[in-house]
Amino acid sequence: MSGALCARRFRGGRNPQPRRSPPPPTYRADRGDTTESFPLDFTAVEENMDNFMTQVKNLAQSLYPCSAQKLDYDMKLNFLENTSVTCNDGSPAGYYLKESRGSRRWLIFLEGGWYCFNKENCDSRYETMRRLMSSSKWPQTKTGTGILSPLPEENPHWWNANMVFIPYCSSDVWSGATAKTEQSGYAFMGSLIIQEVVKDLLNKGLDNAKVLLLAGSSAGGTGVLLNVDHVAELLEELGHTGIQVRGLSDSGWFLDNKQYHCTDCVDAVSCAPTETIKRGIKYWGGVVPERCRQAHEGEEWNCFFGYRVFPSIKSPVFVVQWLFDEAQLTVDNIQLTGQPVQEGQWRYIENLGIELRNTLKDVPAMFAPACLSHEVITRNYWIDVQVKGTSLPRALHCWDRSLHDNRNNKAPPKGCPVHLIDSCPWPHCNPTCPTIRDQFTGQEMNVIQFLMHMGFDVQKMAKQQGMDPSKLLGMLSSGS
Numbered sequence: 001m002s003g004a005l006c007a008r009r010f011r012g013g014r015n016p017q018p019r020r021s022p023p024p025p026t027y028r029a030d031r032g033d034t035t036e037s038f039p040l041d042f043t044a045v046e047e048n049m050d051n052f053m054t055q056v057k058n059l060a061q062s063l064y065p066c067s068a069q070k071l072d073y074d075m076k077l078n079f080l081e082n083t084s085v086t087c088n089d090g091s092p093a094g095y096y097l098k099e100s101r102g103s104r105r106w107l108i109f110l111e112g113g114w115y116c117f118n119k120e121n122c123d124s125r126y127e128t129m130r131r132l133m134s135s136s137k138w139p140q141t142k143t144g145t146g147i148l149s150p151l152p153e154e155n156p157h158w159w160n161a162n163m164v165f166i167p168y169c170s171s172d173v174w175s176g177a178t179a180k181t182e183q184s185g186y187a188f189m190g191s192l193i194i195q196e197v198v199k200d201l202l203n204k205g206l207d208n209a210k211v212l213l214l215a216g217s218s219a220g221g222t223g224v225l226l227n228v229d230h231v232a233e234l235l236e237e238l239g240h241t242g243i244q245v246r247g248l249s250d251s252g253w254f255l256d257n258k259q260y261h262c263t264d265c266v267d268a269v270s271c272a273p274t275e276t277i278k279r280g281i282k283y284w285g286g287v288v289p290e291r292c293r294q295a296h297e298g299e300e301w302n303c304f305f306g307y308r309v310f311p312s313i314k315s316p317v318f319v320v321q322w323l324f325d326e327a328q329l330t331v332d333n334i335q336l337t338g339q340p341v342q343e344g345q346w347r348y349i350e351n352l353g354i355e356l357r358n359t360l361k362d363v364p365a366m367f368a369p370a371c372l373s374h375e376v377i378t379r380n381y382w383i384d385v386q387v388k389g390t391s392l393p394r395a396l397h398c399w400d401r402s403l404h405d406n407r408n409n410k411a412p413p414k415g416c417p418v419h420l421i422d423s424c425p426w427p428h429c430n431p432t433c434p435t436i437r438d439q440f441t442g443q444e445m446n447v448i449q450f451l452m453h454m455g456f457d458v459q460k461m462a463k464q465q466g467m468d469p470s471k472l473l474g475m476l477s478s479g480s
Contacts, residue, residue, distance in 0.1 A: 056152065073098065073150040074141040075165055078200070084179075085196045087169035088133035088186040089126065093193045096142045096165040097204065098150065104210035105161040108197065109148055110227075111168035112218025112251070112375065117271075117280035122186055125171060132168055133186070146378035147215065147248075147393075154380060157397045158213075162205065166197055173277075173304060174216070174223025178285030188284035194227050195234055202238070209243045211400075217375040218327060221252020221320075225306055228315045229289050246403070247317035248396070250377045253306035254328055255355060273331050277301040289313065307359035318399050318418075319366040320392065323353040324427040326374040350425060360421060365399045367392050370422035371433035379434070386432045387420035395420055 075096035087093050113132045116122035126133050148163050149155040168190075170176055176188025194214075198206070206212070214231055216224040228247035235243050256274045278301045280286065288303035291312035296302040303309045306319065329352070334345055353370060360366055369387050376382050376392065383393050390398075398416035405413065422430050462472040 074143050075148075075163055077138060077140050077142070079135070080193070080196045081200055082196045085189050085192045086180070086187050087135050088122070088171055088188070089136075090180055090187060091135045091169075093169060093189065093196070094135060094138070094167070095197045095200075096167070097201075098144065098163040099205060100150075100160050100162045101205070103160050103162055104208060105158070106164065106201070106206055106209045106212045107147065107158055107161045108164040108166065108194075108201075108212065108214050109378070110166055110174055110194070110214070110216030110220030110223045112216065112220040113168045114171075115173050115219060115276075115280060116171045117276050117283050119185055122171060122184075133171055135167070135169055138167060144378075145380050146376075146382045148378055149380075154383065156383070156393050157400070161213075162209075164197065164201065166193065168220060169193075172280065172284040172286060173219045173226070175226050175281070175286035175288065175304075176284040177287045184283060188286075190223065190284075191227060191230065191287045194223070194231065198231055198234060199238075202240070206243075207240060209240075211244045211246065213246050213248055215248035215250065215377060216252065217250040217377060218252060221249040222254065222304060222306070223252070224249040225252060225309050225313065225317065226288060226303065228317060229291075229313055230287075232315050244403070244407075245315050247313070247315055248320070248377065249306070249317060250320040251322065251325060251327065251375045253319055253321040253356075253360070254304075254325075254331075255307075255352075255359065256302075256305045257332065257352070257355060271331070273305075274301065276331075277304045310363065316365070316399075316403055318396060319360065319363050319368075320376060321356065321360065321366070321368050322373045322376070323356050323368055323370045323422060324349060324372040325356075326372060328352065329372075349427060353425065353427075357421060363419070365395075365402075365418045366421065367395050368421040369433060370424050370427065370430045372427040372436065373434050376434075381434055384432060385430075385434065387422055387430070388417070390417055390420055 075098040077094055077096055079092040079094040083092055085093055113129070116125045122133075131137065142165055144150060144163050144165065145154070147155055147158055148165060150159050150163070152159045168174070170188055170190035170193060171186070172188040172190045174190035174194060176190045177192050178184070178188045180187040212231070212235075214224050214228050216222075224247045228245060232245035235241075235245065254273055258272075281288075281301050281304070286300070288300050289309065289312055291314075292303040292309045293300050295312060296308070303312075306321075310317070310319075329349065332348070332352070334348060356368070360368055367387055369385055371385070376385065383391055385392060387395075394416075395418055398413065399418045401413050401416060402418055405411065424430060428436065462468060465472065
């Protein structure tokens with residue numbers, strides 16, 4: 001009863017029914033201490049998983065607030081044992097870890113944060129974004145959010161996994177394998193950092209893992225595509241053949257398309273995507289997957305673009321991509337602040353959505369909402385966005401189940417989709433998209449306000465669609 005009352009006080013009373021008192025906690029007698037131990041492996045429950053998870057969530061929501069003072073849910077900083085693998089400035093690379101001793105599932109997350117591709121813009125990045133090039137001021141702990149959250153209400157299917165967050169401090173899209181030189185002035189060791197983290201984790205329980213999900217957002221999402229097979233091969237070489245390695249790439253599926261208008265190549269934001277990668281891969285000593293390298297010999301830069309590298313990846317990968325990605329529009333020189341978007345820009349934005357859909361159509365597991373945004377899996381609203389009535393956590397759970405069923409020669413579960421892509425044609429035509437705020441006033445904008453701000457012509461669009469303008473406005477207002 002106290003658990004339920006406590007949940008009502010802290011969580012707004014999601015589950016106010018009285019409950020029986022829980023049994024007394026078990027203790028580890030072999031250590032002679034009083035640390036609570038819950039050695040449960042939830043991955044063992046393969047049948048009727050939804051019902052089981054509902055019960056676990058109800059229990060966790062009741063007990064969590066009352067024991068919050070005793071439980072430490074933060075990830076803790078660890079530096080690599082191999083001190084020769086470093087951040088850009090030579091400071092030690094590392095990772096944040098929150099162990100979940102009962103679980104055999106591991107989630108390793110690669111942080112994003114653009115990149116630099118020559119001495120000048122790396123020097124500038126070091127002055128303005130040192131956190132992304134050095135570990136000298138990293139905090140000792142980090143709180144996980146979204147898919148890294150330990151709370152079942154925020155992270156329904158992965159909350160109990162062992163969580164690992166690798167900070168991005170190599171500025172090389174997680175591809176480099178080069179020590180610091182006098183010429184470059186920096187080390188670029190993104191690919192090596194991932195491998196060293198995996199080696200270190202084998203001594204912390206990863207050797208007993210059933211599933212390892214390599215996830216990442218933005219540059220980290222591209223890093224997943226570049227490294228997921230490397231991780232699988234490394235574990236196999238070290239004798240850990242029973243670990244199923246999978247990838248989750250969020251907002252890292254970039255297009256090598258032509259910019260809306262060309263500008264001088266000064267930094268990663270103003271430069272055409274292909275040009276920055278061509279320069280960067282030489283500067284970083286970038287490493288790409290072997291099968292992709294063979295397919296694009298002499299033009300390895302192709303392997304940094306999702307639709308080009310994906311066919312060569314052997315590990316299962318789930319792709320999450322906004323159809324109107326803000327980072328893609330930025331490098332394409334579409335500015336979405338200030339003046340309303342001109343007709344040519346509007347057409348360019350619509351075509352971007354069409355191009356992205358075309359590159360994703362053969363990806364078996366994916367989630368692509370028609371929203372204008374960037375990154376999602378570590379946002380606390382990641383559970384709210386839906387495509388065709390299915391949320392992202394649900395789609396990932398269906399993907400988990402389908403991979404498990406494939407291994408056991410079972411038919412895929414019905415009513416559990418894994419290939420989800422919006423068909424509506426405009427940015428934010430999906431009513432579950434994240435809230436947009438006016439860049440200058442900070443005020444929230446609804447769909448109509450946003451489209452008007454973008455220079456959307458209701459009369460013209462209604463005519464193109466063969467409908468009455470008032471009907472189109474009504475559909476937009478209702479989020480249809």
